[in-house]
Amino acid sequence: xxxxxxxxxxxxxxxxxxxxxxxxxxxxxxxxxxxxxxxxxxxxxxxxxxxxxxxxxxxxxxxxxxxxxxxxxxxxxxxxxxxxxxxxxxxxxxxxxxxxxxxxxxxxxxxxxxxxxxxxxxxxxxxxxxxxxxxxxxxxxxxxxxxxxxxxxxxxxxxxxxxxxxxxxxxxxxxxxxxxxxxxxxxxxxxxxxxx
Numbered sequence: 001x002x003x004x005x006x007x008x009x010x011x012x013x014x015x016x017x018x019x020x021x022x023x024x025x026x027x028x029x030x031x032x033x034x035x036x037x038x039x040x041x042x043x044x045x046x047x048x049x050x051x052x053x054x055x056x057x058x059x060x061x062x063x064x065x066x067x068x069x070x071x072x073x074x075x076x077x078x079x080x081x082x083x084x085x086x087x088x089x090x091x092x093x094x095x096x097x098x099x100x101x102x103x104x105x106x107x108x109x110x111x112x113x114x115x116x117x118x119x120x121x122x123x124x125x126x127x128x129x130x131x132x133x134x135x136x137x138x139x140x141x142x143x144x145x146x147x148x149x150x151x152x153x154x155x156x157x158x159x160x161x162x163x164x165x166x167x168x169x170x171x172x173x174x175x176x177x178x179x180x181x182x183x184x185x186x187x188x189x190x191x192x193x194x195x196x
Contacts, residue, residue, distance in 0.1 A: 001018045001020065001044070001050040002043070003018065003039055003042065003043045003045070004017045004019045006039050009025060013027055013060065014026055014027075016039060024060075026057040027056065031052055031053070032055075032056075033049055034053065039053065055093065058090060058093040062084050062093040062094050063097035065089065066094075066107070067106070070101070074115045075112060076109045076112040076113070076138055078140070109144050110144050113145060113148035116134075116138070117131060117149070117152045120134070125164035125165035125168055126186045127186055127187030127188035129189070130185070130187020130188075131152075131187060132145050132149060132187075158188075158192070161188075162192055165188065166179075166183065180193055183196075
């Protein structure tokens with residue numbers, strides 16, 4: 001590939017136009033074999049070095065799509081990995097992009113877990129084990145789950161959550177064994193249920 005044109009874009013990105021016609025953007029951080037200053041009009045890149053430029057472009061495309069998702073709502077890394085794969089991005093490009101977004105604090109699993117727990121409490125009355133399980137299903141690591149739950153339980157007690165769930169289930173007509181089973185499914189410990 002011969003570089004036909006190169007111009008700096010906003011946010012430290014580079015727009016590269018090849019002699020073959022297509023142009024694309026890349027972030028210099030994603031280059032592994034080439035220094036950004038080597039990319040200038042008239043320079044010819046052989047296969048391996050050309051591939052480095054192309055892969056940097058793919059990583060930047062994954063980053064842009066990830067940012068598009070993050071602009072709409074908070075996401076965890078596992079959710080973005082799945083969504084970007086569904087959009088056709090290759091794993092190496094996704095990993096580079098998400099590593100950068102984490103480094104820039106634009107992607108943060110703890111922040112996601114905290115926001116998810118807050119939103120969940122608004123609509124549901126669930127115990128710690130159910131909440132932890134739901135976060136684990138979303139790909140959040142155990143230590144992050146524990147930290148987010150600890151922070152949550154500093155502001156709201158398990159007793160409050162339990163009372164809310166118990167009252168809600170009783171209003172829906174549950175009693176006896178059905179009530180017990182529903183509270184267990186909601187993530188409350190058996191001793192607490194028996195005491196109630």
